[in-house]
Amino acid sequence: MKAFGVAWDAWRTTHGGAGAVAARQPPRLQALVAHARTHSGFYAEHYRGVPDGPVSLAALPSLPAVSKAELMARFDEWVTDPRLTRTGVSAFVADPANIGRDLFGEYVVFTTSGSTAEPALLIQDRRAMAVMFGLTYARSAGVLPPGLLLRVLGRGARQAAVFATGGHFVSTVMFERRLRAHPVRRRYSRFFSVLDPLPELVANLNEFQPVLLGTYASALSVLIGEQEAGRLNIHPLVISSGGELLLPSVRQRAREVFGCTVTETYNASEATPLSLPCRVGNLHLNTDWYLVEPIDASGEVVPAGQRSDSLLLTNLANYVQPLIRYEMGDSVVIGADPCPCGSPLPTVTPEGRTDELLKLPAREGGEVVLIPMAIATVVEETPGVLRYQILQTAPAGLTIRFDEDASSDRSTVWTEVNRRLTGFIAAQGAGPVTIELADQRPEVNSRNGKLRHVVRAIRR
Template identity: 25%
Template sequence: MAILDHTPAAPTTTVPAPAPDRARERHSALRETAQAELHAFEALGRTRVRSWQLDRLREQVAYARRESPFYRRRFAAGGLPDGTDGDELLRRLPFTTKDDLRDGYPFGLIAAPLTSLVRYGESTGTTGSPTSSAITYQDWVRGNVSTELSVGQRFGPGDTVFVAIPYELSFAAYDLDRALETVGATVVGVGILSAVCPIERTARMIATLRPAGIVCSPTRALRLFDLLTEMGHDPAELGVRTVLYVGETCSPAKLAKISRMWQAELISAYGTTETNSLALSCGHGRAHLTEDRHLFEILDPATGTPLADGTTGELVLSTLVAQAMPLLRYRTGDLVSVDPEPCPCGSVRRTVRHHGRASDRLVVDGRPIDRLDLEESVLSVPGTGLYYAAGVRDGLLHIRVECPDRPARQVCAEIADGIRARFRTDATVTEVDRATVGRAMDRMLKPGNLTLEDLEAAR
């Protein structure tokens, strides 16, 4: 298929065009091909998607076996028969894990010549040794086209959009940056945790430039709101229509509060360092899986057995058209649920909700508690603010929460009662002031992962 074709295109003239012209022609050709393939996929109809994906999976497995040293060794050891096909092929593929990526750092899983790579990235390493990722120009353009289609539902010429997520090491900021530029928006690439543009400067620029949108994490949107308010501005009057949130999960209670504060719509994009985008929002604000580029499974994290749509489980993916770094049955470690009902937008791609990482679950009395469920239970109590942190110490759940609108003693007691009823465990709940939270978040790359230790360090 086109994405895996190493054959150079036939020249259209005997006189080579200048290098910039050749580059533009190549980009245009790849872009047109990617757009045509995406439109063809959307025209399949849901009943034909599975067979289409399994055909591409067979091609991707053959490509990985041939070009990837990692998978060549793995298949030789596992003895996958050449004739294995369809769902049986998927079932018999061994899992690829984060440890495999760490062990293969930096180029152990690359299947394309290093000279063909146009982007290289790494994870932050905040939860262990870093993992690496790379893409070819074809991979990159194909992802760009999907992102352009998504952001074009919200932004266009005349819109200014701040991109306040890390530009360092990852692909997401550059992907969104390029997509916004392509649809005609004015991009302000402020990043985060920058000495050149600290968050206070970002807030001042938002007040001055009055953007139509902000790309950031939900917690960063809260922090920007606080800073703007402290500066004497009403963020709801600055013209922000859309907050495109990435980088962390968010409960419905927290999303509703952010939306009311900013008077803006919140939409999500979801991806990983290893894969770039995995789900992008449509005009109805629902995140659609990139099923034209990946085959997704939802599995029980403990047993690896498939789960039905609507059930929360671990997202496992197989790339279908990756050139630089094919991944087969890659265990993302992320908990998601897939909506069993089709989206009103009419896309053939299913919609997904990200619930966080399996490793982020808190274990109390031997029972796991999803952080997103806990956040919903805490922040849905009247009188709570926007911030909280939780952890387990000496076997007991501890929660610190902001209580700006009602007496803290009452709010904390109601939170403890709700947790006891919902999770069948006791919790110690105390108040935290917003200034302490702000100091902690301003030092964090991922402020949505606020912990008790972060709060203590910021006192």
């Protein structure tokens, strides 16, 4: 399967209407389930009570759902290539030099955050990558008006990505993978880390002058403030926000302050691109390749137009690490009405992550703003940390909750978390900060099972 073939099929599917989308789902589902039952020891056992034979869309709920923790606990039996083991893949992602490299020369590896459980190790095979690229090629075209696209090209199409570094995250891996394949892109594509001190990040963006800017919603909020204050002086034509919920107020402020088009993405490491924006700004699920079931707290499917408590995902493209009715924990609303853009693909409105900006006293007066994804990455990438929460409980005080993995000593992990956080906060220009370990463990949202990683909880 090649990306061009996927793109051509995706274009025909979109223009073929709802019937074309529906026609492609059953054979892809049946092929995936048959492959999983035959080649994955986990699914062979998991479906032991399910009758053999093709699985129709109507019968999809008869397949028992799976969770991240369940699959990770049986990683070696889950994957369909015996060369892939949890020990081997963990060793691969532990080496930063492997970011952007393919495992065994054929598999792309991502890691997730621990928002619902322990981080997952995700393997993408050639089929999954072809679908990723093909859908993006076919359904991103036309989102920007022709006049704007010409302006982007006329200004050199310089692209800046401002995301977390230090791990095999989707944004980091895919960006570095493109640069490895086409080194010439380094002239007009730059990756900036949200972990860098804000003045350094601002200076680098001012020097590069991106035409296209991609970042987290919380980082965008900080950059808006820097632009308003006159410290940041960039003039992008398009800003794309992803990874966190983009509030309408932040989107509007970005449009006004930067004077540009602002788009949003909703994706998952397990399925990219799960959705893509259309020309009117709505997000459309790519349901010809990714089946979604919005469910309530009892596991029942909720109708279109109602907010779900969680979401089950079936990735029809990935055969090496099958995801069939995989619970993501995301709260979403699937649109009940057709989109004005004319696409037959359903719209989706995600609730997304709602981590908060933390503000600490600066060494030289004023305050330092910490981007949630940046400080979260510092803790998340500490060896031994399974789940975590960072709470600001005083103007200059943080409290950390975390679960350690079974093979780690809690006091040793805490010492390293404290050391990394202290160094990171000092590098941001903050004054002395008290960092304490909480007796409590991380607490998830009882409604949707999601874990807020960064919370401003100053007692008044």
